[in-house]
Amino acid sequence: MRYYIIAGEASGDLHGSNLIKAIKQKDSNALIQCWGGDLMQAAGGNIVKHYRSLAFMGFVEVLLNLKTILSNIKFCKKDIESFAPDVLICIDYPGFNLRIAKWAKEKGLKVIYFIAPQVWAWKENRVPAMRACIDRLLCILPFEKQYFKDRWNWEVDYIGHPLMQVLADQKNLPHPIPQIAGEKIIALLPGSRKQEILKKLPEMLSVVNAFPNYHFAIAQAPGLDDNWFAALVPENKNVHIVKGNTYALLNHSVAALVTSGTATLETALLGVPEIVCYKGNPITLALAKRFVKIKFIALVNLIMDKEVVKELIQEHLNTNNLVQQLSLLLNNESKKAQIKADYQLLNQKLYTGQSATELAASIIQEELKK
Secondary structure (H helix, E strand, O other): OEEEEEEOOHHHHHHHHHHHHHHHHHOOOOEEEEEEOHHHHHOOOEEEEEHHHOOOOOHHHHHHOHHHHHHHHHHHHHHHHHHOOOEEEEEOOHHHHHHHHHHHHHOOOEEEEEOOOOOOOOOHHHHHHHHHHOOEEEEOOHHHHHHHHHHHOOOOEEOOOOHHHHHHHHHOOOOOOOOOOOOOEEEEEOOOOHHHHHHHHHHHHOOHHHOOOOEEEEEEOOOOOHHHHHOOOOOOOOEEEEEOOHHHHHHOEEEEEEEOOHHHHHHHHOOOOEEEEEOOOHHHHHHHHHHOOOOOOOHHHHHHOOOOOEEEEHHHOOHHHHHHHHHHHHHOHHHHHHHHHHHHHHHHHHOOOOOHHHHHHHHHHHHHHO
16 A cells, blocks of 8 residues: 655654554555655655754744745645555644645545644634544544544544653663762753743753752753753753753653643653743733633643643743742652652553554554455
């Protein structure tokens, strides 16, 4: 069979690579053409466009790069027609993928959507168009199946979260961090974009002197300039930088301060008590409050439908609050026990008994046999 897969971000490349491996286990003759990255290429996909040339974040950036985006859409349609796949598999990246999915369905192609767009948070008006062009919608968050059923009378598939497989693989690897002595490590995860790091890292570092018996290790994302990042970190024997090895760092940490995003879920699934930190442009936040319909910003809390981990947002992200909440995580035994119990339930909610990508590959094969 011939498969055309589109992933437009680093996370899509990661989960897409595992999906390719699962597809190849079920279809040894699979021919796979992709938009993605190095991981999908290594898994056996033929990459025709790298996600690094597709990452346009934010309304203004999209407008500035509209010509490039439209050119990419045109190229994608032409490449799909040339490759003539049996199925189109879209991985997240909804602004681009939903356009291609609509076109593909009009051309008579079978369309599978792996990692459903988060329409329950915003842009809910996309759902009718999604129903019209998607043959199977594969959801990775447990509440999404009920959301689509109750609100849209749409039967979708819940396959569990693909991070479960990624983190299970990581737990079997050695995780040395040779430059940090001792076991009392607090991880700081300030994000991967310069703008968010500049806003959040200084707040995170402001607690260092309040915890002199702990080492603070800052996760430096791959791709960031070493000199630029080092200039943000004060000289202190208890402050360290760990580059490109975040899972190893978390496996050695007793607590973490984490920028909102997927990292909050990764931290929880690795069992590390955390505080979720967010500080952004006040105008952007005001607009988000008008359009985004969610009670929490942390995926952990959204999935559990309660505050499992503390969220410190905007003006609440300050030294006093961070010190107070971090002290609770480190010293309050009942708090630690409650978080541990909630994390166990979180793991149960996100695992279906089979890896998400294996289940996705089975559903894709099922659809191809129809």
